[in-house]
Amino acid sequence: MVMKTRILLTLVLTMACANAFGQKITDASYSTIGYIGSDGTVQNANYSTIGHFYLDGTVKNANYQTIGHIKSDGAVQNANYQIVGYIKSDGTVQNANYSTIGHIRDGKIQDAGYRTIAHADGVKAKWAAYLIFFW
Numbered sequence: 001m002v003m004k005t006r007i008l009l010t011l012v013l014t015m016a017c018a019n020a021f022g023q024k025i026t027d028a029s030y031s032t033i034g035y036i037g038s039d040g041t042v043q044n045a046n047y048s049t050i051g052h053f054y055l056d057g058t059v060k061n062a063n064y065q066t067i068g069h070i071k072s073d074g075a076v077q078n079a080n081y082q083i084v085g086y087i088k089s090d091g092t093v094q095n096a097n098y099s100t101i102g103h104i105r106d107g108k109i110q111d112a113g114y115r116t117i118a119h120a121d122g123v124k125a126k127w128a129a130y131l132i133f134f135w
Contacts, residue, residue: 023122025131028115036123053127070126087129104129 022035022043035043040053052060057070069077074087085101086094093102103110107121109128120128 023120025123025128026119028117028119030119033118036120036127040127053124053130059130068130070130074126076130087126091125091129093129102129 022037022041024032025034025036027033032045034045034050035047036053037043040055041049042051042053044050049062051062051067052064053070054060057072058066059068059070061067066079068079068084069081070087071077074089075083076085076087078084083096085096086098087104088094091104092100093104095101100112102112102117103114104120104125107119107123108116109118109120109131110116118128118131120131
């Protein structure tokens with residue numbers, strides 16, 4: 001299972017790096033709502049930068065102020081290091097009380113009832129899940 005996860009992550013990172021302009025994030029109707037670049041820059045549909053993901057798990061807004069952290073164990077923290085949720089290895093997204101609030105599956109961002117609310121093909125699952133919490 002660990003090897004499969006590593007292979008999947010490698011493929012996702014390779015796909016993300018292959019597109020210098022960023023992976024497109026669309027809503028449920030496939031209208032573009034933003035982009036996430038291979039360098040972790042988050043842009044809205046008009047290409048204005050609204051945030052940044054960093055390899056160490058730090059998430060910053062457009063003004064480079066830290067707004068949260070994604071820990072290696074899947075814990076999601078706000079800027080004050082308080083846990084606001086969890087991203088499970090199977091793509092389940094939970095709030096701080098362990099209630100399921102969404103799912104990241106096959107490039108889809110889904111709500112708790114598995115209704116697709118956005119598409120994020122080629123975007124790292126943790127980054128896509130983080131969008132549920134903060135953007």
